[in-house]
Each structure stands twice: as structure tokens, then as C-alpha cells.
Amino acid sequence: MTDAYPTAFIxxxxxxxxxxxxxxxxxxxxxxxxxxxxxxQAATWxxxxxxxxxxxxxxxxxxxxxxxxxxxxPIDSKFKVGSTPIDDTKLPPNDVVGVEMDExxxxxxxxxxxxxxxxxPDAAWTNGQQTLELTTSSGFSATCKIPAN
Numbered sequence: 001m002t003d004a005y006p007t008a009f010i011x012x013x014x015x016x017x018x019x020x021x022x023x024x025x026x027x028x029x030x031x032x033x034x035x036x037x038x039x040x041q042a043a044t045w046x047x048x049x050x051x052x053x054x055x056x057x058x059x060x061x062x063x064x065x066x067x068x069x070x071x072x073x074p075i076d077s078k079f080k081v082g083s084t085p086i087d088d089t090k091l092p093p094n095d096v097v098g099v100e101m102d103e104x105x106x107x108x109x110x111x112x113x114x115x116x117x118x119x120x121p122d123a124a125w126t127n128g129q130q131t132l133e134l135t136t137s138s139g140f141s142a143t144c145k146i147p148a149n
Contacts, residue, residue: 052071
């Protein structure tokens, strides 16, 4: 049986009526995995997911230049190393650069690769035991371990 619904519980006609009543439109009744406006037009809204940091690379140690690879990385994020917040004196907003921006967003809002240039870093930040935490303006966060020298 190729039906997407268990026929013992609900029929396709019931799904069609329910889809129309719930405002998903005729297209959603035909293809239940595709949501539609009440007038039947397909609609998608690109909503960013949580930020994710996959890899942190040390490019330079003085000043400390870190390159972050990930997904949904906003340029206006706040950063912490361990429990120590990195303030604007160590990491001015101009020193957070989006190296590779996500092409989904126009104008670009999120990066796939961020480059951080931190002035006067603590020596313990590069011992391989610290984590870097990125926090967005929405309050979402992502963490990744900073590699050793």
C-alpha cells in the first residue's frame, strides 16, 4: 500500500477535509508534507536554526586569530572562553569577520566561517582545555573546544 496514512484510522477524504478546515489549502491535502497558505499557494520561510560550530582553528597566537567553521554563525555574536566573556576591548566588533557567508540569506546575516582576532588573549586559552562559546542576540549558543597549540 502506497498510501501515506494508515487507512484503518483515517481516509484520504478525511485528510482532505481536515486540511481545508485547518487552513492548509488543497495542495496540503494532496501532498501532506507540503504546507500551503489558505489560498493554496506553497509557502516557505527560511528560519535560521541554532548556531553550530564544527571546527575551531588557531591561525595566529599574537594576536589570537581563531577561525570557526559552522552553520548559522551571526557576525554580531558575543563570545566566551571558558567562563570568561570576551569584551569589546579584546574583541572589537570590527575584528569579527565573516570569511564565508551563507548564500541563503540576502542580505548576508549568517556565516559559514567566522574569523576572530582577539587582542591580548590569556595564555591558557590555547592549552587545549578551553571551550569557545558563541551566543547570538536571540540567546542561542554553540560551543566548541579550542585546540592546543
